[in-house]
């Protein structure tokens with residue numbers, strides 16, 4: 001049995017199938033053989049600064065950089081002395097070229113409405129909104145908090161911030177008012193962007209009402225701009241709240257991109273770590289931009305004729321890097337979809353693929369598992385022959401789901417890129433380059449050029465092939481996080497203190513005899529629910545803030561659709577456990593964090609199992625939660641500490 005707490009994991013799975021790309025796919029690609037990939041990877045490894053320095057010529061430089069990398073571990077500065085602008089690289093760079101009138105964004109709303117923007121049109125909208133930001137007093141270094149549905153204005157707002165050197169903090173529209181206020185406070189956000197409501201499966205999510213509650217506890221936020229998306233009634237607070245369309249009607253489309261130093265903060269994105277407090281991962285301008293662009297081009301083998309659809313939300317890093325910044329700096333056409341995959345029915349995604357003739361489709365394993373469950377009749381109803389490449393991200397994909405994706409969606413002709421990366425890495429770190437690296441179902445295969453992974457044991461020594469260990473990155477890369485917002489100590493401690501000289505990813509991995517990498521889950525208390533990262537301690541902190549919770553422990557357990565489900569064990573005070581209390585606790589977590597953190601099961605227990613030193617025995621709880629340990633009828637109040645005594649274990 002895998003032991004999550006140790007770096008020494010050995011795998012039980014051996015996947016031998018190898019899938020090379022078709023000759024037709026290879027014929028059109030730039031990096032078209034294993035030898036070509038290896039040459040590129042070796043070139044980058046031998047002299048990373050020369051490698052990235054050369055590629056950086058693909059960005060626009062208002063002022064050329066002097067030094068490619070200043071590395072003062074754990075602080076990296078890339079392209080020092082240079083000045084560029086991400087919004088310029090995504091928009092202005094295409095004006096006056098044949099891409100000027102190319103479609104940048106093909107958007108589809110959940111109710112079926114459509115809008116599209118050419119690069120030129122998108123540029124004009126971004127310039128106008130950048131001017132709106134300026135009239136609201138936003139300038140360099142100011143933090144803009146964005147809580148919006150997946151509408152074009154979300155991308156426009158992100159690009160407008162970068163145009164004037166403001167820093168965005170996008171908060172996924174499923175988070176609660178308390179979670180927003182927390183993040184706004186941590187970032188000292190000055191301006192809030194939101195919409196009246198969002199569409200979700202035909203229902204309205206009242207975003208503005210949630211924001212009203214959040215802003216009551218966000219003293220740094222001075223103003224709020226509200227997009228009218230749904231048309232529901234909202235309260236507008238005089239002097240604080242402004243309508244998006246009214247401000248845009250007055251704004252000029254003339255707003256030159258500001259030359260920004262390479263290391264100007266670009267965005268903050270909150271993610272979970274192994275403590276209860278979310279961390280604001282900070283990315284900066286030039287290095288992130290180059291890494292997002294190059295990884296997009298390499299991994300997705302981008303051609304100008306492609307229609308690229310990444311189904312993520314801009315509230316996560318995948319949306320930042322592969323809906324907005326990577327594809328737009330590469331001059332791609334992206335599809336952006338607002339709603340749920342099962343509205344009005346489970347065939348929605350495939351209708352979108354057919355309608356827009358999507359050629360590259362990038363989604364998460366949790367979605368693939370849902371598609372499988374819904375049944376083949378849905379994809380079979382649509383013409384998917386435009387697809388030429390498929391991708392996955394967010395968690396490992398089990399070989400059975402991989403095979404289904406390959407056959408039913410890819411028609412056995414599309415390579416699958418299983419992309420491993422993190423909020424912290426800014427862009428894809430390991431993935432097959434599709435025309436070069438034959439795939440193995442369940443493996444993210446090999447590192448991207450310029451990425452040097454290492455798998456080490458608890459003493460920091462490299463492990464042998466096929467042995468599990470801690471996955472680290474041995475050299476700085478341009479897309480790496482530059483810190484945790486306002487918490488240098490936590491940045492050092494979390495990522496750079498466990499293995500000397502290396503970035504700690506927090507994942508376990510092994511490398512097979514062909515030097516293919518296999519990700520084997522987290523080493524910390526982070527769980528992965530539907531491809532979203534949550535810390536068990538965050539869920540616990542939310543629960544213990546309820547007056548009737550004395551103590552609790554949250555663990556992940558395997559779940560057929562979500563990857564992992566959240567199981568919590570609770571001891572209560574002042575009341576008897578009941579179904580009503582269980583519902584109340586779920587509602588409480590929803591209020592404290594958001595729907596995505598609501599526990600799947602809550603078990604009341606007389607006591608939590610603990611070691612003699614008082615540590616909660618999480619491994620035992622994980623076993624109980626996943627049904628590996630017989631505990632009898634869990635609907636009654638169990639005393640799991642008795643079980644611990646029976647097992648006689650220490651963790």
Ligand code: WT7
Nearest residue numbers: 318393394395396418419420421422423519533
């Ligand atoms: C964690 C990062 C990267 C954008 C989405 C999630 C897991 C991610 C894979 C993959 C196995 C994966 C890891 C990683 N993960 N991609 N292809 N195979 N595991 O970003 O929220 O920062 O989570 O997701 O555990 O550390 P994130």
